[in-house]
Amino acid sequence: MNKAEHYLGIMICETRGKLPFPEQSFFRKLCLIGRRYGLFVYVFSPLWLRAEGIVSGYTYTKQGWTHRMFPLPSIIYDRCSYSSWEQYAKVREALERMMKRRNILFLGNGLKGKWSVYRMLIKDAAILPYVPETVEYEGSQQLRSWLDDHDGEAFLKPHSGSHGKNTLYVRLDEENGKMHVHGRDQANRLIRKTFREAAAGFGWIRRFIGSRKFIVQTYLRLNNRNGEPFDIRALVQKGENGLWQLTGMAVRKGKTGTLTSNLHGGGQAAKVSPFLEQEFGKEKGEAIIEQIRQLSARIPEILESGHGRLVELGIDFGVDWQGRLWILEVNSKPGRTVFLRIGDTESSAESVENPIRYARYLVLRQLRRVNS
Ligand SMILES: Nc1ncnc2c1ncn2[C@@H]1O[C@H](COP(=O)(O)OP(=O)(O)O)[C@@H](O)[C@H]1O
Ligand SMILES: [Mg+2]
CATH class of the missing domain: 3.30.720 (Signal recognition particle alu RNA binding heterodimer, srp9/1)
Known part of the structure; x- marks a missing residue:
């Protein structure tokens, strides 16, 4: 692959701070890993597009983060988290302008929200029993x-x-x-x-x-024995061959008497297997994990057929007091800090490397098409 040609742009929504974007540690790793795969990675917002058809952005090198101009990306990894509809409209409009100038490939398109995901999921008979009304x-x-x-x-x-x-x-x-x-x-x-x-x-x-x-x-009773609400986050991703795989899973639990288990709400992370074994016994715990594996293989396929290309999904599973499994939500821009929190360094490394592997797969596939 010709190194100079393939720019992978990480698309962000601007935040305040010395560096105007979130997830800096994740993006730093993407910049470094990208180079190993022949991809030049930088962070940008479509709002930073210049009239000359270049864009300002940030890349991480041995000298640290540097700010400079870049050619438009040939491939985009969307990590934008919109804080309002107005922001969404503004960013999308700028993105359209970029796409008029260059043929841009997307690793995946963001899902449209919980209600549209719900409607796609219930169409599948194998998934339906796990979706709350x-x-x-x-x-x-x-x-x-x-x-x-x-x-x-x-x-x-x-x-x-x-x-x-x-x-x-x-x-x-x-x-x-x-x-x-x-x-x-x-x-x-x-x-x-x-x-x-x-x-x-x-x-x-x-x-x-x-x-x-x-x-x-439906309100589900998702508390463990100590009254802590918990859920299980499964990360599924496409990798070097373009196929879906389950990268890892982790439990997140909130404080006793609260309602949510998200890490952003003060939740803690734990390893799935010992946690479920303690709650439901070995056999039942293993059966739940197997169900999660099967659903994690099915859900991406169903959502892609209804929505279009996706690169990775964070699926939140709930387990109620009877040990029944539920799909709480599916997230197309999942975080990946949970694996480090439970000391699962392998899943953590995989979770960062997979988007780059998939990007390379898409670029190579496109090159083959052009040359054949
Ligand atoms: N139907 C439900 N019944 C009880 N608790 C729920 C239910 N749905 C979600 N929760 C709790 O709320 C948390 C956040 O819900 P979720 O659907 O994942 O939305 P988000 O993470 O986007 O805010 C879940 O992790 C879970 O702890
Ligand atoms: Mg959630």
């Missing part, structure tokens, strides 16, 4: 009738949320008409409210949601 939030009346049909409980979360932010557990107490709301706000702070009148609770939820798109889901 879900509807789009439409207002207080609908939520009230949901609560009537579901023992007075519901779990609400934003269509395009992350890190456990803006999640709500709602319980309507039939006997005294009180409503309890537990959850996390926009800044991931704990929410704990009781409304003597349900109507006040419904009103508060309506204002909390505002104009955002939310989903209402």
